[in-house]
Amino acid sequence: MDEAILNNELNNYISDHFSPRLDDRTYISKKYELIKAVVGDSVFQSGSYGRFTAIYPVHDLDVIYVCKDPLLQVHPLTFMQELKRKLEVAKIKGVKNIDVQTHSVTIEFDDAVNDFGIDIVPAHELNETNEFGQPLYLVPEILTMNHSKRAERYVNAATKPIGWVRTDPRGYMSIASKLNEMNANFRHTVKLVKAWRHAAKEIYKSGFKLKSFHLELIITEYFINHPDATTSEAVVESLGELGTSLTVPSISDRADSLSFVDQYVAELTVTERQLIYNLQSKAHVAAGNILAADNTDALHTAIEGLTNIKPGIVSTSASSTPIPPQQPWAG
Numbered sequence: 001m002d003e004a005i006l007n008n009e010l011n012n013y014i015s016d017h018f019s020p021r022l023d024d025r026t027y028i029s030k031k032y033e034l035i036k037a038v039v040g041d042s043v044f045q046s047g048s049y050g051r052f053t054a055i056y057p058v059h060d061l062d063v064i065y066v067c068k069d070p071l072l073q074v075h076p077l078t079f080m081q082e083l084k085r086k087l088e089v090a091k092i093k094g095v096k097n098i099d100v101q102t103h104s105v106t107i108e109f110d111d112a113v114n115d116f117g118i119d120i121v122p123a124h125e126l127n128e129t130n131e132f133g134q135p136l137y138l139v140p141e142i143l144t145m146n147h148s149k150r151a152e153r154y155v156n157a158a159t160k161p162i163g164w165v166r167t168d169p170r171g172y173m174s175i176a177s178k179l180n181e182m183n184a185n186f187r188h189t190v191k192l193v194k195a196w197r198h199a200a201k202e203i204y205k206s207g208f209k210l211k212s213f214h215l216e217l218i219i220t221e222y223f224i225n226h227p228d229a230t231t232s233e234a235v236v237e238s239l240g241e242l243g244t245s246l247t248v249p250s251i252s253d254r255a256d257s258l259s260f261v262d263q264y265v266a267e268l269t270v271t272e273r274q275l276i277y278n279l280q281s282k283a284h285v286a287a288g289n290i291l292a293a294d295n296t297d298a299l300h301t302a303i304e305g306l307t308n309i310k311p312g313i314v315s316t317s318a319s320s321t322p323i324p325p326q327q328p329w330a331g
Helices: 003-017 022-039 076-090 147-158 169-182 185-207 212-225 231-242 263-267 270-292 296-307
Strands: 043-046 060-067 095-100 105-109 116-129 135-140 164-167 256-260
Touching (some): 003 231, 022 076, 022 116, 076 105, 076 116, 116 164, 169 212, 185 270, 212 231, 270 296
Antiparallel strands (some): 043 060, 095 105
16 A cells, blocks of 8 residues: 555544544533633643644543742642632533542533543742743642552552643643644654553553553654654654653653653562563554554554553563563564
């Protein structure tokens, strides 16, 4: 199959199967506008949905609520309680529950096709900017965690208070946008690799520790270095790079060069690391089948081979440094 045709077919498949549906995007936009009507324009969407790299189905949306008041860091719960009262008075359509925590307010809706909720997280705007002239923020550390981990962190907050970390969400959004303007294969690649991760997460649950944002940043770096890459090339190479990125943190946080976005890999157990490596190795081979597809049917079969993961027994006899898998389709 011609490379351009293959790439177009692959991107169309990704858009049709893994991108958030139009109805869902419309629903989320309407709910976000209702939130803005209550709290004003001092909010913005964050996370993968804000970067347009989320996959279907979208279960949650992070909304950052910007506040320059330094007292926010001292009395965040008071701030959150007042926000909850505003939201309750507004009587937003479809709201099932509003849950206030010390550092966020979660709004659950009962009129969504898929389970959906919005987390509003406060942020203190700093007098520092990124290379795009956008402000950096201090946010509660829970914003760096996925939604299931946040509940666990709140439970432990009594013995270990939730801290604040520097972050640059607007910078990450700007980079994703610029890369996609240069090459629309960027977001398609991210979505396909995230679809693979999601499938693995569905099978292995909390045992599969690989973080979605880690994958996205590996792909980001690949497109920075290879701005003309096709989607299939980028999927193969990014999954291959993952095989060498499971032990030593190497991706510095944009807002804090002394912190690493992938710090978690240094804390993986042997079993956890080996599970990621085993699934990555299989995914790398499956991605090669996508690259080698010579017709539409073969392409679709190869994509399904990547994203349909079967449960299996995982060996724990791994070396401390994963070895990238061979590429049987190369040469």
